[in-house]
Amino acid sequence: MKLLLERWREYLEEGAFDVQSFKAxxxxxxxxxxxxxxxxxxxxxxxxxxGPTAFYRSSGTGTPExxxxxxxxxxxxxxxxxxxxxxxxWLVKFSGGKIPPEDHILHEVGVRLxxxxxxxxxxxxRIWDWVASKGYPSIxxxxxxxxxxxxxxxxxxxxxxxxxxxxxxTPQRQAYDxxxxxxxxxxxxxxxxxxxxxxxxxMMLNAWLNSLGALKPDWAAGKIMLAATNDPYYGRxxxxxxxxxxxxxx
Numbered sequence: 001m002k003l004l005l006e007r008w009r010e011y012l013e014e015g016a017f018d019v020q021s022f023k024a025x026x027x028x029x030x031x032x033x034x035x036x037x038x039x040x041x042x043x044x045x046x047x048x049x050x051g052p053t054a055f056y057r058s059s060g061t062g063t064p065e066x067x068x069x070x071x072x073x074x075x076x077x078x079x080x081x082x083x084x085x086x087x088x089x090w091l092v093k094f095s096g097g098k099i100p101p102e103d104h105i106l107h108e109v110g111v112r113l114x115x116x117x118x119x120x121x122x123x124x125x126r127i128w129d130w131v132a133s134k135g136y137p138s139i140x141x142x143x144x145x146x147x148x149x150x151x152x153x154x155x156x157x158x159x160x161x162x163x164x165x166x167x168x169x170t171p172q173r174q175a176y177d178x179x180x181x182x183x184x185x186x187x188x189x190x191x192x193x194x195x196x197x198x199x200x201x202x203m204m205l206n207a208w209l210n211s212l213g214a215l216k217p218d219w220a221a222g223k224i225m226l227a228a229t230n231d232p233y234y235g236r237x238x239x240x241x242x243x244x245x246x247x248x249x250x
Contacts, residue, residue: 028122029130029208031056032139032201034078034089041124042075042205044214045109052214053106055113056091072113073098074106076216077209078202079223080233087233089202089226095219131204137244142200145247149194194243195234203227207237 033039041057055072074094081090094100100107116122128139137145166172195203203226209215217225224230227237234240 028057028124030124030126031205032127032198034091034198034202041122042209043072043113043122044209044212045113047105047109049105052212053109053216054209054214055110057117070114071099072110072117074100074110076219077206077214077225079217079220079225080231081223089199090223092216092220092223092225095221127201127204127208130208134207136204136207136241137248139197139201141244141248142195142197145244146194146196149247194247195240199226199234200240200244203234203237203240 028041028043031040031042040059042054044052044054047053054075054077056075058069058071058073076092076094078089079092080087082088094106096104100110131138164172165176206215206226215225217228224232227234227240229236
């Protein structure tokens, strides 16, 4: 993974970015499954004039009318958007359009990536392997931290023994309803500090891109990147990692 950018520099030097002149295949990273489009493949290319830039292999499902299936398209990371009034991770596309204009260097790089991949698929590393190499909490840790937060608070507040539902209007039903409301409140508090699994995966993809200098918040059209300093839902990446580790130790 550390050699990824170095490998690509030799391909992008003047006159060298040619499918036939590849000396080795680029290393692709399989991103997390974010619940839309599955687990996409990403590579980072040091593009002349633009610096390190990520490209992902499109599933074509998000905008089928564009016919982007299996195309390699530029991406700037993951930012927050809203769907049905709820926050959701959104894959940041090139600011000049999901498919760059044909005369743009990003279009050329994407086309050549496609030709190279069709000739021979790139070797793949999972994003979670990179996460482990950095000592960050795993996806299992993120799941465990949320569950541990719930269990500890339920036990502390006596919410483990909520009475059966009971009939409407009875004291038993009132106690049940109050217990359920309290459980929901506790769940929201836990989620405020510890990300949901899909959100955590998105943060880790951003962290990987950022480590290569390929995160591009200026492409996000004013939307906030996940785990950025001003992330309104979870806060900055360092704080998220520390919260998960702390929850697992308590």
